[in-house]
Amino acid sequence: MYKTRIYYQDTDAGGVVYFANYLKFAEKSWFEFLASIGIFLPDWEKIDTYIIVKTVHLELIDMVKHGDLITVETSVKDVKNVYFILEHKVFRDEKLTTKIETTMVCINSKGRPKRIPEDFKEKLLHYKEEYIGHS
Numbered sequence: 001m002y003k004t005r006i007y008y009q010d011t012d013a014g015g016v017v018y019f020a021n022y023l024k025f026a027e028k029s030w031f032e033f034l035a036s037i038g039i040f041l042p043d044w045e046k047i048d049t050y051i052i053v054k055t056v057h058l059e060l061i062d063m064v065k066h067g068d069l070i071t072v073e074t075s076v077k078d079v080k081n082v083y084f085i086l087e088h089k090v091f092r093d094e095k096l097t098t099k100i101e102t103t104m105v106c107i108n109s110k111g112r113p114k115r116i117p118e119d120f121k122e123k124l125l126h127y128k129e130e131y132i133g134h135s
Helices: 021-036 041-045 118-134
Strands: 002-007 051-061 068-079 082-092 094-105
Touching: 002 082, 021 041, 021 051, 021 068, 021 082, 021 094, 041 051, 041 094
Parallel strands: none
Antiparallel strands: 002 068, 051 094, 068 082, 082 094
16 A cells, blocks of 8 residues: 655646546555565565556546545456456545556566566565455
8 A cells, every 4th residue: 555645746627637647656665566576676676576567447436636545455356377367456545546457577687577476476476366355
């Protein structure tokens, strides 16, 4: 879970969050989520395992304005051999405002897809089961 206040720098001329900034919030949330389940990306990079975002789906449900306090919750939606899908939900005062889905691909330092290492994958699968139980 990631919490932040919305600042002027996050908004467009209308005072609402500029759509591209939701990707920044999602990135901070997924990085913290992975660290919280024992997947600290800088450690994996030392053994030639990198994670990149391949696709993003963004659904804006309600406006978020400067000054608002938001919470971003990240969960594991699916896990395959070389990629996994994360779901991010943005809340303001416990009201869902935004849904984001990111497909994350495992690559090596040369940019080639590689299998997700087993212990990395096991941690993701554990939290996928938790996602299924609460969806």
